[in-house]
Amino acid sequence: MADSSTPINRRSINIVDGKSRAPNRSMFYAMGYEESDFKKPMVGVANGHSTITPCNSGLQKLADAAIEGIEEAGGNAQVFGTPTISDGMAMGTEGMKYSLVSREVISDCIETCVGGQWMDGVLVVGGCDKNMPGGMMGMLRANVPAIYVYGGTILPGRYKGQDLNIVSVFEAVGQNAAGNLSDEDMLQIEKRAIPGTGSCGGMYTANTMSSAFEALGMSLPYSSTMANPHDEKQNSAKESAKVLIEAIKKDLKPRDIVTRKAIENAVAVIMATGGSTNAVLHFLAIAHAADVEWTIDDFERMRKKVPVLCDLKPSGKYLAVDLHQAGGIPQVMKVLLNAGLLHGDCITITGQTIAEVLADVPDVPRADQDVIRAIGKPMYAEGHLAILKGNLSPEGAVAKITGLKNPVITGPARVFNDEQSALQAILDGKIKAGDVMVLRYLGPKGGPGMPEMLAPTGALIGAGLGESVGLITDGRFSGGTWGMVVGHVAPEAAAGGTIAFVQENDSITIDAHKLVLELNVPEAEIEKRRAAWKAPAPRYTRGVQAKFAFNASSASTGAVLDNY
């Protein structure tokens, strides 16, 4: 870290200083710069604003507030765009295969702009799911002082006395197909579930990742559970810009903050809040970008230690706005810190340690709420993201075990080589209690791009089969998914993993107590099927999908593309 006499344009000086850079400076003059501006830091604003989706359509005001904050604190703001796709809109279609691809594209955008323009720092504004890990990976790869500004959660919709969110609509599809919800009620739910801007409202993927970033120390305290429509979100964006300028002065970089201990803090908060299975995939990739040693087994190590403290959707009662009212992520962190489950000495982007940030937070959650539980009264005594291994997943698979009375099933395999026919089978009533659905060729290489199976898992819940039907896949799940589900099965089918050799009616065991995922078929028979198996032709041979399929590592190492 630097002292106060070091210039704070230590990178952009490469592009604006000395006689030979006169042509480069000419370009800046065209942008309204004055001579004195060349002494100031150039601060990127990676702006995820987009009118594609409510998750991102409320970001411009945050980018504007950040620009104002940067200029007021003596920096030059340089705005550039990052793309998004909307998981909620692409879900269930071939378009969903671009979702994880967009994580790469976003991180590439940030690394490329910060690197090419010698920016001195970067503030990332993001909303929908992949904006989060993509933004963090870009910040870590660029490794210039950086802060994450989350766009904020959505407010709940409302119908017939119930709070609604996007997952209500996915579950309504299954309820309707099972004859338990009228067409009129379904239409009203569809129209009222999403009342405005913000990211999906439960402890789904975007809110999981924002909460984890706060725990990492890369976003301001309380910022990750604020609602997009509320003014405090803008104030926090402006404050984030000011904090970033101070970090630039100190040369406090993302890789100084995102250490192995900081990742343990983030994963502890993911377990305590009952977060999305995607956090496993994304934190493997984030650790890779940070050059921190972190494996899939580290999640299991954390799960055994950390209880689920919060009663949040998908399987629980409350939404992110309720968590915010109840004290937010700092309250969850304070409970964990007091229980010895958080490293208080990790540094945050403010320059304070986690313990300093949490100093004024009450030791015990407020008595007038039941969103955040006290350490002695958890929702579940252990974490909810379990890593299952066995002959179906020697590299690991991820199960989410909240909301289930008994996360154990042995049943006949019902095999699908795509998502759509699996959904159709559920809607047509062809899936029965006791079945174990196998959705395969949907992994990082096979999908490609590992789509999320929210349509089938939501339909199972809606049809009342969440407890009694198992579902395993080499694809991913939404943060809104729950039930007897196991994703990220690795190695994936397209890479010749055992999941490719499952046949209709084979017996499969999911046992989340014993952490086992087994195909109950003799080893010799599996080997025979393996010998007869031929890898399918790639679904894409050009473009980003082909690049992703060719380069992606296994889900068990984060499905990263730069694993050389």
Ligand SMILES: CC(C)(O)[C@@H](O)C(=O)O
């Ligand atoms: C549509 C959702 C809820 O955003 C899902 O994509 C997730 O991962 O949480």
Ligand code: FES
């Ligand atoms: S679809 Fe964007 S956050 Fe859920």
Ligand SMILES: [Mg+2]
């Ligand atoms: Mg998602």
